[in-house]
Amino acid sequence: MEKTLESFVKTADWKNEKHVPVIDAPASVKTGETFDVDVTVGKEIPHPNTVEHHIAWIALHYVPEGAQTSIEIARLDLSAHGVNAFTAASAKFRVALQKGGALYATAYCNLHGLWASSAAIAVE
Amino acid sequence: MEKTLESFVKTADWKNEKHVPVIDAPASVKTGETFDVDVTVGKEIPHPNTVEHHIAWIALHYVPEGAQTSIEIARLDLSAHGVNAFTAASAKFRVALQKGGALYATAYCNLHGLWASSAAIAVE
Amino acid sequence: MEKTLESFVKTADWKNEKHVPVIDAPASVKTGETFDVDVTVGKEIPHPNTVEHHIAWIALHYVPEGAQTSIEIARLDLSAHGVNAFTAASAKFRVALQKGGALYATAYCNLHGLWASSAAIAVE
Amino acid sequence: MEKTLESFVKTADWKNEKHVPVIDAPASVKTGETFDVDVTVGKEIPHPNTVEHHIAWIALHYVPEGAQTSIEIARLDLSAHGVNAFTAASAKFRVALQKGGALYATAYCNLHGLWASSAAIAVE
Numbered sequence: 001m002e003k004t005l006e007s008f009v010k011t012a013d014w015k016n017e018k019h020v021p022v023i024d025a026p027a028s029v030k031t032g033e034t035f036d037v038d039v040t041v042g043k044e045i046p047h048p049n050t051v052e053h054h055i056a057w058i059a060l061h062y063v064p065e066g067a068q069t070s071i072e073i074a075r076l077d078l079s080a081h082g083v084n085a086f087t088a089a090s091a092k093f094r095v096a097l098q099k100g101g102a103l104y105a106t107a108y109c110n111l112h113g114l115w116a117s118s119a120a121i122a123v124e
Numbered sequence: 125m126e127k128t129l130e131s132f133v134k135t136a137d138w139k140n141e142k143h144v145p146v147i148d149a150p151a152s153v154k155t156g157e158t159f160d161v162d163v164t165v166g167k168e169i170p171h172p173n174t175v176e177h178h179i180a181w182i183a184l185h186y187v188p189e190g191a192q193t194s195i196e197i198a199r200l201d202l203s204a205h206g207v208n209a210f211t212a213a214s215a216k217f218r219v220a221l222q223k224g225g226a227l228y229a230t231a232y233c234n235l236h237g238l239w240a241s242s243a244a245i246a247v248e
Numbered sequence: 249m250e251k252t253l254e255s256f257v258k259t260a261d262w263k264n265e266k267h268v269p270v271i272d273a274p275a276s277v278k279t280g281e282t283f284d285v286d287v288t289v290g291k292e293i294p295h296p297n298t299v300e301h302h303i304a305w306i307a308l309h310y311v312p313e314g315a316q317t318s319i320e321i322a323r324l325d326l327s328a329h330g331v332n333a334f335t336a337a338s339a340k341f342r343v344a345l346q347k348g349g350a351l352y353a354t355a356y357c358n359l360h361g362l363w364a365s366s367a368a369i370a371v372e
Numbered sequence: 373m374e375k376t377l378e379s380f381v382k383t384a385d386w387k388n389e390k391h392v393p394v395i396d397a398p399a400s401v402k403t404g405e406t407f408d409v410d411v412t413v414g415k416e417i418p419h420p421n422t423v424e425h426h427i428a429w430i431a432l433h434y435v436p437e438g439a440q441t442s443i444e445i446a447r448l449d450l451s452a453h454g455v456n457a458f459t460a461a462s463a464k465f466r467v468a469l470q471k472g473g474a475l476y477a478t479a480y481c482n483l484h485g486l487w488a489s490s491a492a493i494a495v496e
Contacts, residue, residue, distance in 0.1 A: 002242050005185050005228035006130030008194040034336055051482075052423055056196070056451065061129050062333050069237035070132040072180070072327040074335045077449070079320040079428065083483070085310050086344040087322045088282055094336035095328075104129035110423075111455070113193035118126050158460055175300055175358075180327065186457050196451040198459045201325070203304065203444040204467075207359070209434050211446045212406055212466035220458040234299075235331070250490050253433050253476035254378030256442040304444070309377050317485035318380040320428070352377035361441035366374050 009106070009114040018045040019115040021058060021105035028122040034096045039105045041089035047109070054081040055089035056108045064101040097123050133230070133238040142169040143239040145182060145229035152246040158220045161197075163229045165213035171233070178205040179213035180232045188225040221247050257354070257362040266293040267363040269306060269353035276370040282344045287353045289337035295357070302329040303337035304356045312349040345371050381478070381486040390417040391487040393430060393477035400494040406468045411477045413461035419481070426453040427461035428480045436473040469495050 014020035024038040041047050041055045048054065059075040076091040089107070100123040107115045138144035148162040165171050165179045172178065183199040200215040213231070224247040231239045262268035272286040289295050289303045296302065307323040324339040337355070348371040355363045386392035396410040413419050413427045420426065431447040448463040461479070472495040479487045 002226045002244060003187075004130075004133070004135075005187075005194055005230065005240060005242065006128075006133050008187055008192065009128070009130050011128075032334075034334075062328075063127075063129075063132055064332055067332075068132065069235075070129055071237065071331075071333050072232055073333055074327055075325045076339075077323045077325070079322055079482070080310075080343075083319070084312055084315075084346065085319050085321055086280075086282075088342035088344070090342045091324075092340035094338045096334040096336070098332060102126045106129065108196055110451070111193075113195065116129060118129065120126060156458075158458075186452075188456055191456075195455070195457050197457055198451055199449045200463075201447045201449070203358070203446055204434075207443070208436055208439075208470065209443050209445050210404075210406075210468040212468070214466045215448075216464035218460035218462045219452075220460070222456065234327070250474045250492060251435075252378075252381070252383075253435075253442055253478065253488060253490065254376075254381050256435055256440070257376070257378050259376075311375075311377075311380055316380070317483075318377055319485065320480055350374045354377065356444055359441075361443065364377060366377065368374060 009116050011116050015044045018042045018047045019107065019109055019112055021107040021115060021117050023103055023105050023117055023119040025103060025119055025121060028124060029097065031098055031123055032096050034094055037093040037095050037103060039091045039093065041107045047089055049081050049086055049089065051081050053111050056110050058089065058091045059106045060093045061104040062101055064099045067101065070104065099123050133240050135240050139168045142166045142171045143231065143233055143236055145231040145239060145241050147227055147229050147241055147243040149227060149243055149245060152248060153221065155222055155247055156220050158218055161217040161219050161227060163215045163217065165231045171213055173205050173210055173213065175205050177235050180234050182213065182215040183230045184217045185228040186225055188223045191225065194228065223247050257364050259364050263292045266290045266295045267355065267357055267360055269355040269363060269365050271351055271353050271365055271367040273351060273367055273369060276372060277345065279346055279371055280344050282342055285341040285343050285351060287339045287341065289355045295337055297329050297334055297337065299329050301359050304358050306337065306339040307354045308341045309352040310349055312347045315349065318352065347371050381488050383488050387416045390414045390419045391479065391481055391484055393479040393487060393489050395475055395477050395489055395491040397475060397491055397493060400496060401469065403470055403495055404468050406466055409465040409467050409475060411463045411465065413479045419461055421453050421458055421461065423453050425483050426450070428482050430461065430463040431478045432465045433476040434473060436471045439473065442476065471495050
């Protein structure tokens with residue numbers, strides 16, 4: 001019996017581990033109001049940003065409280081890692097929700113795989 | 125303590141559940157030789173393909189045996205679900221590996237979230 | 249002789265046309281310094297954001313002055329257009345450049361196709 | 373006045389130029405019937421497939437005859453270019469159309485930018 005892909009998704013304390021996506025979002029928002037969710041990889045310890053070693057994408061998912069299904073909100077593909085242009089491993093997602101729940105950030109490093117973090121969000 | 129996103133990734137018997145990605149790949153391949161990995165969602169029971177309900181993407185990851193890190197091989201984004209054009213929830217990935225391990229298919233339904241399956245592959 | 253895909257990429261005055269991506273970036277930046285490029289679709293006239301009609305992605309490309317080749321910087325895929333979550337047709341790209349040139353934003357509407365705009369940027 | 377991004381999309385004879393996406397599709401299909409569109413980059417002269425130099429994605433768009441708007445059908449993101457796994461610069465898109473028109477393939481090389489080709493398709 002194989003492991004699942006999910007068992008390879010890593011998490012850690014972002015203050016010690018440069019791969020962990022850090023979610024900055026309000027703890028509470030109003031129903032249907034647009035707010036920003038910032039997700040940064042390497043917030044404390046910068047991650048390399050080279051063609052050989054880089055964060056390739058950052059995705060944001062959401063699960064309404066009590067739900068059994070996750071919703072993909074958006075995904076940022078990061079294509080330029082040097083040569084002529086760089087793009088930082090940082091995403092701003094502009095979101096509106098009807099219901100509280102959990103936000104999930106996932107980041108993919110081309111050498112060190114999938115990394116995840118989450119944050120609870122209340123909706124009044 | 126929140127659940128992880130991974131805990132919402134679903135799996136099931138594809139003969140009874142239309143969301144499960146089915147992997148068709150050789151059981152064994154030669155080192156460095158290119159082979160096809162077909163991934164189909166709705167292989168037994170067709171999945172709807174409408175703007176309101178569709179498979180949005182299919183991704184393929186791989187974990188070499190004994191490794192702790194997953195590698196993203198490719199992702200197919202499916203954009204046309206009616207109006208003027210349709211694209212089926214089916215992907216062909218052309219792959220070459222140096223080492224045996226496990227292939228992981230993930231599919232995302234805009235209404236029913238993340239679904240996964242896996243297949244072992246030997247490399248001689 | 250067919251037309252090219254490029255001949256279907258549309259542009260217009262964003263004050264009158266809701267599909268045009270509007271680039272907000274500094275006119276001049278320092279070499280290698282990270283800066284933000286905001287790209288918004290529907291800045292003056294909001295674009296619908298429903299499953300049936302929405303902006304599906306926003307991409308940023310760059311051409312260094314005098315170059316013959318464009319560089320893809322990043323792409324934001326917008327996946328949630330209602331039901332449980334919304335994401336706005338707005339992207340923040342964090343960029344560093346070595347040389348001045350032109351930034352190109354492209355947006356795709358599932359009903360009205362490809363739209364583009366550009367902005368010159370100087371690098372000191 | 374800047375050039376457009378479209379003016380940097382290159383085309384050439386694929387027999388002499390390894391970047392050009394080659395479309396293999398039927399000349400004529402039946403209304404609503406699913407068929408395969410194969411798009412290969414480097415069909416005659418193989419393109420490098422390394423972390424430093426590779427095809428990053430292949431997209432397929434379509435314009436119904438007489439239409440003014442292009443439709444994105446699908447996009448294949450190619451993520452593995454060595455180290456542990458390779459994926460070839462080749463895509464199979466499974467498509468159904470209601471009307472004849474033109475298929476457009478676009479490929480992006482991380483060093484040499486955007487390349488395009490097209491093919492007419494009749495629908496009976």
